[in-house]
Amino acid sequence: MRMEYLFVLILAACNVGARRVVDLTHTFDKNAPKYPLDFLGYDSDTFTYFNMTILADQFFGDMWLGIRQVEFYEHQGTHIDAPNHFGSGRQAMDEIPPERLIGEGVVIDVRDKVKQNPDYAVSVQDIKDHESKYGKIPPGAIVCMNSGWADKYPDPVLVFGSNDLKNVSTFHFPGFSLDACKMLLNERQVGVVGVDTPSTDPGQADGYYCHMYLQPNQVPLLEYVANLDSVPARGTTMVLGAMKMRDGTGGPTRIFAFMDDMDGDGTNTANMYSSSVLSTVCSLMIASYITSFMHF
């Protein structure tokens, strides 16, 4: 590689370092709440929601090798619903265009309303109130409800709001109203709609109206989004690391929110990677590169 290109790459890396990233993802493991499908005639007890087999975790001579084999149900943990989840013939996981998986993050905070009513549905008025404060929601936005529900994860009784974990009709958790979904799609042309709960449709919703309205229109959904308390209402770029699984209807998704390190106070350091270390390393690399030049 020519040194000029290396120099440009180092500068680019430093530029990335001027921002910080918030991880909006719960760690995926066997404790992820298990959404039951018994109401459709399945026996959810027969599902493999998560199974990790250790194939290797040992030295072979002087070479360490760790390998696992994993089987999981698509719609668990922090995950995306591909449009073909509720849209017949619509995009599968491998067919979602990359442009759809990157967008401005919009966080609608309804934590106070949900404290009064766990069955709360984000309304058109909530969206209008948000816009009057923060500006119009742009096309392609990744719009997430922050209901405070992520704090309950992964306890299934708290997450589903019920002790009857096989009976979805007893579930209580917030989501979006159908009118809000219609507005987001038709009047704002948003890219993705997400929630910090098990479903975009509230637990007590009459059917899966958000899924059934948005997904035939190629809109992916996000469920169990984490850490929304740590990002502002506007101004982040969200990136959805959805696996490119052929014919998949959903799957575990690493969600990042990139944001300018405006205050630089390092709050929530557990979830934020401060730019300062990267910047320092970059500065040292540039300095050593320039110094090496001067010697010749």
Ligand SMILES: [Zn+2]
């Ligand atoms: Zn799902």
